[in-house]
């Protein structure tokens with residue numbers, strides 16, 4: 001219930017104004033977002049790579065409504081990739097891209113052209129791109145763009161969301177040789193017609209999808225902070241004899257950092273998803289919705305009036 005309210009608020013420009021201008025917001029944002037600028041992104045990446053982690057960088061922004069904004073997002077990724085390469089941070093660091101930030105909602109061809117330019121820059125920098133998955137109305141379009149990009153850039157990563165009923169079948173489709181697939185639970189508010197609603201059903205779906213990916217020929221990227229699913233992932237890695245170069249765990253910046261370090265210590269590849277930029281509102285609200293206990297963090301910041 002609370003999750004639905006927070007996710008509904010994530011689409012409200014009125015609530016956005018309220019949250020964005022509140023004095024305590026900065027402290028909350030800082031926990032989940034590396035900073036506003038490219039230099040903040042590089043600094044966070046450097047620190048994580050020094051700690052033995054891999055990174056995927058997300059320039060925040062989504063639901064872009066005009067070509068200028070979409071092209072500006074593309075250009076930021078091109079700059080970022082150039083700087084990552086110059087700093088020797090590739091291939092440890094790759095980028096995650098939301099097609100809606102590149103124009104998908106009003107011009108799918110423009111989103112494809114922009115994503116293709118980013119893939120070309122990533123390729124030149126010796127690294128990869130993963131297409132984030134957004135709400136279910138964009139799934140087919142995103143998978144179509146992915147298929148086109150993979151013709152020239154086969155390492156382009158997909159994201160599949162275990163809460164969608166279709167995902168087990170999508171996992172089968174995308175479990176072929178070389179296919180990089182991030183499996184996550186899913187972060188949007190989705191209707192029952194397309195998505196499992198209870199946490200138990202979503203977790204069961206996640207395990208079924210993980211079995212398909214881990215027993216397949218691709219490169220699974222298990223994106224979760226859930227201790228039970230991580231333990232099952234470790235178990236499946238043993239079953240299917242997948243070493244650190246044949247799958248990875250992924251987690252979000254600022255969430256369970258000790259667990260990230262524990263897994264690195266166990267010899268696993270762990271990639272942290274590092275968001276940066278000033279368009280943090282939708283991202284932050286999804287993080288709050290996942291764990292309403294995070295609202296306490298908001299509450300404490302509010303009381304301390306910093």
Ligand SMILES: Cc1cc2nc3c(=O)[nH]c(=O)nc-3n(C[C@H](O)[C@H](O)[C@H](O)COP(=O)(O)OP(=O)(O)OC[C@H]3O[C@@H](n4cnc5c(N)ncnc54)[C@H](O)[C@@H]3O)c2cc1C
Pocket residue numbers: 131132133134159161182184185186187188223224225226227250251252255256272273286287288290291294
């Ligand atoms: C690398 C990465 C990339 C992602 N990309 C996408 C994407 O492209 N599309 C998409 O829809 N979703 C994406 N997600 C989000 C994902 O779908 C989930 O919403 C999110 O990961 C929470 O699910 P969980 O598996 O961690 O399990 P949950 O059941 O939500 O959490 C399990 C435990 O993890 C901890 N935890 C989880 N979330 C938080 C939090 N916000 N703050 C503090 N502790 C927390 C808590 O201890 C919690 O009990 C991504 C997640 C990751 C890790």
